Amino acid sequence: MHRFLKITLILFVFLTIAGVGLIRFVLLAHADLKPYEHLFVDQADQAVPGEVRVTYAGVSTMLISDGTTNLMVDGFFTRPDILHVMFDKVSPNDRVIDRGLERLGVAELDAIFPVHAHYDHAMDTPIVAAKTGAKMLGGKSAAMIARGAGLPEEQIVVVAQGEVHRFGAFDIRFIESVHAPVATQNAMQPDIHEPLTPPAKAFAYPTGQAWAIVIGHTDQDGMRHQMLVQGSAGFVEGALDDENVDAVFLGIGGLGSQPPLYQMNYWNETVSATDPQKVYPIHWDDFFIRLSEPLKASGGPLNKFSDGMDFLLAEAEAEGRTVHMMKAFATVLPFRQ
Numbered sequence: 001m002h003r004f005l006k007i008t009l010i011l012f013v014f015l016t017i018a019g020v021g022l023i024r025f026v027l028l029a030h031a032d033l034k035p036y037e038h039l040f041v042d043q044a045d046q047a048v049p050g051e052v053r054v055t056y057a058g059v060s061t062m063l064i065s066d067g068t069t070n071l072m073v074d075g076f077f078t079r080p081d082i083l084h085v086m087f088d089k090v091s092p093n094d095r096v097i098d099r100g101l102e103r104l105g106v107a108e109l110d111a112i113f114p115v116h117a118h119y120d121h122a123m124d125t126p127i128v129a130a131k132t133g134a135k136m137l138g139g140k141s142a143a144m145i146a147r148g149a150g151l152p153e154e155q156i157v158v159v160a161q162g163e164v165h166r167f168g169a170f171d172i173r174f175i176e177s178v179h180a181p182v183a184t185q186n187a188m189q190p191d192i193h194e195p196l197t198p199p200a201k202a203f204a205y206p207t208g209q210a211w212a213i214v215i216g217h218t219d220q221d222g223m224r225h226q227m228l229v230q231g232s233a234g235f236v237e238g239a240l241d242d243e244n245v246d247a248v249f250l251g252i253g254g255l256g257s258q259p260p261l262y263q264m265n266y267w268n269e270t271v272s273a274t275d276p277q278k279v280y281p282i283h284w285d286d287f288f289i290r291l292s293e294p295l296k297a298s299g300g301p302l303n304k305f306s307d308g309m310d311f312l313l314a315e316a317e318a319e320g321r322t323v324h325m326m327k328a329f330a331t332v333l334p335f336r337q
C-alpha cells in the first residue's frame with residue numbers, strides 16, 4: 001500500500017509537471033519582437049484637430065476617434081490569466097476596465113462593437129458600453145452577452161450585413177466574415193440564444209457572427225477615408241472585393257500556423273482586395289498577460305508569430321504597402337498620407 005501511494009504520488013507530480021510544461025510550450029511561448037522593432041510606431045503627438053487616430057490596447061481592442069466621436073472595437077481589458085481561462089470561470093474585472101479606459105483617455109464612447117463573440121473580444125464589451133454610454137453593436141450572440149451583463153435594451157443594436165450605422169462623421173458597416181480556423185473554434189458553439197452572464201467558462205463564449213468591419217470617416221473638407229478592421233484571420237471569398245480602404249487593421253492570430261495557401265488566400269481576400277496603403281497587424285499578443293505589462297507576441301505552435309509576420313512583410317513589399325505595428329496604448333494615424 002505504502003509503495004502504491006508513493007508511485008501514485010510520483011506519477012501525479014510527473015504528470016503535473018509535464019502538463020504545465022506542455023501548456024507553457026503550446027500557449028505561453030513567446031516570439032522575439034526584436035526583428036520587428038523598427039515597425040513599431042506611435043504618432044500620438046502628430047495628430048491634428050479632427051484627424052482620425054487609432055489607439056491600440058492589445059488583441060483587437062482599439063479606440064478610434066476624431067476628437068469629437070469615439071468608437072471602440074472590442075474593449076477587452078480584463079485579460080484573465082491562463083489558469084482561469086483553462087480551469088475556472090472568467091468575468092469582467094471592473095477595476096482593470098476602468099484603468100484601461102483611463103489609459104486610453106476616454107470616458108465617453110458613442111459606439112462599441114466586438115469583432116465576434118469570443119471572450120477575448122466580447123466579454124468586457126457590455127461593461128465598457130455601460131460605463132461610457134456607448135451603443136453596443138454586434139451579432140445576435142454579442143447581444144446575448146450584452147443582455148447577460150444587464151446592458152439596457154436601448155443600448156443594444158443587432159446589426160445586419162451591409163447596414164450603415166452613423167456616429168458623428170463616422171459610418172460603420174459590418175460584413176459577414178468567418179473566424180480563423182483555430183483548434184479552439186470548434187470547441188465553441190457557433191451561436192448562443194440565451195443571455196450569457198459571467199462568471200462563465202471562457203469556452204462558453206461562442207464565435208457567434210464574425211465580422212469584417214469597414215469604418216468610414218468624412219472630414220470637414222468632405223474628404224472621405226475608410227479603414228477595415230479584420231479581427232480574426234478568416235475570410236469569405238469575394239466578400240471584400242468591392243471595398244477600397246486606406247488602412248487595414250489585420251488580425252494575424254494563428255495566421256503563421258496556417259498552411260501557405262491559406263495565408264495567401266487570407267492576404268488576397270483581405271488586403272489585396274481592399275487595396276490599403278497601410279497594414280497594421282493586430283491580435284498578435286499573448287492575451288493572458290495583463291495590459292499593465294508590455295505586450296508579448298505569442299509564438300507557440302498554435303500561433304507562429306514570426307512566420308505570419310515574415311509572410312505579410314514579404315507580400316506587403318511586393319505590393320508596395322507599408323506595415324506598422326503598435327505597442328499597447330500607441331496611437332496611429334491611419335489616414336495620414
Ligand SMILES: [Zn+2]
Nearest residue numbers: 116118179232
Ligand atoms: Zn476568436
